[in-house]
Amino acid sequence: xxxxxxxxxxxxxxxxxxxxxxxxxxxxxxxxxxxxxxxxxxxxxxxxxxxxxxxxxxxxxxxxxxxxxxxxxxxxxxxxxxxxxxxxxxxxxxxxxxxxxxxxxxxxxxxxxxxxxxxxxxxxxxxxxxxxxxxxxxxxxxxxxxxxxxxxxxxxxxxxxxxxxxxxxxxxxxxxxxxxxxxxxx
Numbered sequence: 001x002x003x004x005x006x007x008x009x010x011x012x013x014x015x016x017x018x019x020x021x022x023x024x025x026x027x028x029x030x031x032x033x034x035x036x037x038x039x040x041x042x043x044x045x046x047x048x049x050x051x052x053x054x055x056x057x058x059x060x061x062x063x064x065x066x067x068x069x070x071x072x073x074x075x076x077x078x079x080x081x082x083x084x085x086x087x088x089x090x091x092x093x094x095x096x097x098x099x100x101x102x103x104x105x106x107x108x109x110x111x112x113x114x115x116x117x118x119x120x121x122x123x124x125x126x127x128x129x130x131x132x133x134x135x136x137x138x139x140x141x142x143x144x145x146x147x148x149x150x151x152x153x154x155x156x157x158x159x160x161x162x163x164x165x166x167x168x169x170x171x172x173x174x175x176x177x178x179x180x181x182x183x184x185x186x
Contacts, residue, residue: 018182
């Protein structure tokens with residue numbers, strides 16, 4: 001992997017590895033209802049509680065993805081089942097991987113940076129280029145990264161879920177948000 005880091009990011013950041021602390025980090029996906037009866041639909045928020053990696057490589061365990069919204073247990077189980085079996089096909093595609101190959105950054109304040117990551121996202125067995133922007137804060141041995149980016153399901157050969165004969169279906173575009181806490185690896 002090649003990392004190109006602009007001079008405004010400390011040289012140390014190019015050589016130091018920051019390991020993600022999953023318990024202090026969050027990764028969520030927001031889906032949006034569409035179609036003629038979208039008002040009857042649900043805009044689910046999906047959490048990824050099982051992920052690991054370093055700042056420039058992240059692995060999410062697809063089977064861990066679960067809807068976090070306030071729903072009846074029956075609805076939650078049905079949405080999770082359909083997401084795992086019909087959308088993600090997590091028995092066949094168990095890992096979602098983002099690997100960054102290029103980083104550029106600009107300093108915005110003391111220990112604060114705006115970072116553009118370019119890499120590849122592998123989802124549902126399909127690998128595609130994915131740009132990600134983040135606000136980064138470096139303080140001693142810790143790094144915090146916050147940002148969001150969009151993913152189109154169709155880019156990864158995923159058909160959005162529908163209900164009521166297609167009158168309610170999820171829109172193709174999903175919003176992925178992250179708040180990552182990482183610690184410098186010794």
